[in-house]
Amino acid sequence: MIIDIFHILRDNWTLLLIGQYPNGPLGGLAVTLILSVAGLTLAFPVSVLLALGRVSPIRILRAATSAIIYTVRGVPLVMFIFWVYFFVPLLIGTTISGFTTMLVTVVLYEAAYLAEVIRAGIEGLPKGQVEASRALGMGYGQTMFKIVLPQALYNMLPAMVSQFVSTIKETSLGYVISVNELTFAANQINSTLLTKPFPVFVMLALIYFLLCSLLTQFARWLERRIAKRRTGGPRSIAAADMSTAADPVGATTAA
Amino acid sequence: MSTKLDFSVLLREDYPRLIIEGIVTMLQLTGYAWMLAMALGILLALLRMTRNRWAERAVALYVEYHQNVPMLVQIFLWYFGVPTLLPDSVQLWFNQRHSEFLFAIIAVGLCMSAYISESLRSGIRSIPASQMEAARALGLSYLRASRLVILPQALRIALPTLVSHSVLLFKNTSLAMVIGVAELTYATREIESQSFHTIETYLLTTVIYLGISLLIMAGGAFLENRYRIKTR
Numbered sequence: 001m002i003i004d005i006f007h008i009l010r011d012n013w014t015l016l017l018i019g020q021y022p023n024g025p026l027g028g029l030a031v032t033l034i035l036s037v038a039g040l041t042l043a044f045p046v047s048v049l050l051a052l053g054r055v056s057p058i059r060i061l062r063a064a065t066s067a068i069i070y071t072v073r074g075v076p077l078v079m080f081i082f083w084v085y086f087f088v089p090l091l092i093g094t095t096i097s098g099f100t101t102m103l104v105t106v107v108l109y110e111a112a113y114l115a116e117v118i119r120a121g122i123e124g125l126p127k128g129q130v131e132a133s134r135a136l137g138m139g140y141g142q143t144m145f146k147i148v149l150p151q152a153l154y155n156m157l158p159a160m161v162s163q164f165v166s167t168i169k170e171t172s173l174g175y176v177i178s179v180n181e182l183t184f185a186a187n188q189i190n191s192t193l194l195t196k197p198f199p200v201f202v203m204l205a206l207i208y209f210l211l212c213s214l215l216t217q218f219a220r221w222l223e224r225r226i227a228k229r230r231t232g233g234p235r236s237i238a239a240a241d242m243s244t245a246a247d248p249v250g251a252t253t254a255a
Numbered sequence: 256m257s258t259k260l261d262f263s264v265l266l267r268e269d270y271p272r273l274i275i276e277g278i279v280t281m282l283q284l285t286g287y288a289w290m291l292a293m294a295l296g297i298l299l300a301l302l303r304m305t306r307n308r309w310a311e312r313a314v315a316l317y318v319e320y321h322q323n324v325p326m327l328v329q330i331f332l333w334y335f336g337v338p339t340l341l342p343d344s345v346q347l348w349f350n351q352r353h354s355e356f357l358f359a360i361i362a363v364g365l366c367m368s369a370y371i372s373e374s375l376r377s378g379i380r381s382i383p384a385s386q387m388e389a390a391r392a393l394g395l396s397y398l399r400a401s402r403l404v405i406l407p408q409a410l411r412i413a414l415p416t417l418v419s420h421s422v423l424l425f426k427n428t429s430l431a432m433v434i435g436v437a438e439l440t441y442a443t444r445e446i447e448s449q450s451f452h453t454i455e456t457y458l459l460t461t462v463i464y465l466g467i468s469l470l471i472m473a474g475g476a477f478l479e480n481r482y483r484i485k486t487r
Contacts (some may be wrong), residue, residue, distance in 0.1 A: 074468030198336035212323035
């Protein structure tokens with residue numbers, strides 16, 4: 001079986017890595033990574049706004065952002081993909097590619113999940129930070145953008161890396177609307193080989209596993225480093241706090 | 256596509272039957288997968304608590320695999336890959352019994368068991384060792400100390416993540432669509448492609464999904480409140 005996997009990799013590595021590029025559209029792992037990086041990057045500013053809404057003193061803002069976040073968290077990603085697939089073209093009047101559909105979906109979906117991570121970061125800061133900065137005469141906006149957010153975002157870096165792992169896993173659903181990414185490429189290989197589904201999918205699982213567990217290890221390393229920096233000691237209560245705060249709402253997804 | 260919403264189309268043909276059967280299949284899938292995930296999750300958490308190094312490593316690898324590979328890929332591996340390894344008679348047995356449904360339960364259940372074991376483990380780990388020591392010093396046996404002192408606290412701490420993992424499991428049953436399990440998402444696509452009433456169909460299904468998710472979340476919040484440890 002291991003030999004089978006090697007053979008499949010040897011014969012198809014370009015398809016898995018970059019799809020049919022340069023003779024055709026870009027695909028494979030490259031598209032998976034582009035989708036995840038672009039998706040999370042674009043989702044970031046939206047999620048900061050949503051998080052600020054969630055902790056805002058204005059009640060309507062709090063209610064509205066909570067409603068958005070709960071709605072997104074309560075609906076399966078597949079459903080979301082279909083909504084974007086059918087309604088974005090209706091809204092803007094032109095058809096969009098599978099890639100764009102998936103990108104829009106990932107941005108909307110991840111914004112809601114990332115917002116909860118950032119909110120946990122904001123709420124995890126000691127109250128004294130806000131009180132001190134208000135006492136120094138800073139306004140609400142200044143306090144948020146100069147004191148609270150920089151610390152909250154820094155503390156939540158490991159959780160954001162975990163969120164990136166979730167995003168990579170979520171892009172595999174692009175397969176459902178035929179986005180030319182890694183899972184799609186593996187399915188193409190499977191349907192040309194026909195007789196080797198087990199090695200093909202084991203290989204696919206291994207590729208995701210290597211990529212994602214490497215990133216997970218990186219997140220754990222970051223977590224330890226940040227905990228150490230913030231307390232000045234290698235082992236501390238803050239380190240234990242961080243590990244529970246890293247997944248505050250169980251925000252990681254298994255998609 | 257009509258611009259005015261007309262939900263009565265969903266009552267035509269055999270659409271109501273499709274929707275109801277979809278909901279039933281979805282709930283069955285959720286129920287069976289949840290039981291599998293819980294049972295395995297508890298077992299894995301216990302295995303990891305034993306001080307056996309090999310057991311710990313094996314569980315850690317199991318958890319890493321299931322958390323770092325997309326569930327869709329796991330479903331593909333189970334449905335397309337694993338049967339080819341089985342003898343013909345077993346394959347036949349599976350095929351006669353809705354193999355897609357069985358493999359969906361296995362894939363979703365195994366994947367979520369990894370998440371559940373992790374949240375149970377972190378619940379148990381967050382109880383200070385002195386609790387166990389105090390219980391043992393008071394004369395409780397290891398098992399009684401675990402059952403009466405450690406677990407009641409650990410479960411309360413693990414409850415919020417257990418609930419959010421349950422919601423996750425419920426939502427992820429929609430992925431069974433890709434291997435042809437006729438659950439709600441599958442039914443929705445069928446109806447949509449027959450009726451062309453996209454908005455109505457998707458709106459109905461989305462509301463159903465959202466409603467059940469919120470129900471699970473509310474149930475979790477209720478349990479949390481009901482079993483809250485009263486602190487001074």
